[in-house]
Amino acid sequence: MFVRAYLRASTKDQDATRARSQLENFAKERGLRIAATYIENESGAKLKRPELFRLLADCQPGDILLVEQVDRLSRLNKDDWEALKREIMNREVKVVALDIQTSHVLLQPSDDFTFRMTEAMNGMMLDMLAAIARKDYEDRRRRQEQGIAAAKAKNKYQGRPENAERNAQIVRMLERGDSWNSIVAATGCSRSTLSRLKARVVERSAPANVVS
Structure with missing residues (x-):
């Protein structure tokens, strides 16, 4: 079993490695070592993310995909989230997120019944948090669009500030x-x-x- 860490930020101006030490400490506390780290600056609302799919392609059955939070893995719409889940399931990869306590059990050896029950509960939590992450994304986009529209109406919109x-x-x-x-x-x-x-x-x- 290899632990593969996935770190993502939405834009190139953001630090995708921000949570790296947190993931490394999480693994170390459990006697594990992160075998590889995959970093990219892409929106979580996009299914096409080269580093995420490189991680999955590198995985063997039973490997761990470790993320800080579910929203680092997905802010996808329902259809794209189902497509990503199928890819994860087909490769028999276990998703462990720091913000999902039930997923931490997947790091420990267990009998078949316990593993299947834990995996089922973890799947439900993943679905719920992925849906929440998507709603948060849509809410922020809507508020942003409303703010831009209001600023344009007052001739105050200046676009994104220059870097x-x-x-x-x-x-x-x-x-x-x-x-x-x-x-x-x-x-x-x-x-x-x-x-x-x-x-x-x-x-x-x-x-x-x-x-x-």
Whole structure:
């Protein structure tokens, strides 16, 4: 049995490794060692998450998928959550979440009856918390959209604030002549952001018009 930790944050500006030490301590307290850690910055509302599915592909039957909370694993809609569950079940992976006490029992040896009862209870808890995580996601999105609509109505909406530190780094890389591919790989910025900053660099370096 291998323990595989999954760490996720929604955006590249967030620290996906925030709970790493918490998961490592949890495993250590139970005499276990995390064999591999999979880290990604993707929305939990997306089923397509490369690192999560790499983790599952690496798993052998009986391996543990360890997460801090269920919402790190899923903020999926019902159909996508069912698809992810099928993948987990087909690979015979046990999901252990720090916020689900019943799941901790899966780390301990048990007879077949106890294991099946625990697995059933754990499945129900997973379903319930996944549904709560999805509702929280939808509620936050709705409040965000309402706030944006209200700000637009008052002509006060300015969009997402600029990441000044990252953009300054990108500008320096552009001025240095770094390739777009290397800048995207290093900073995680989109090509539309890169294009906008490139235009800013060009505008700044253009000579001022001289009036005779």
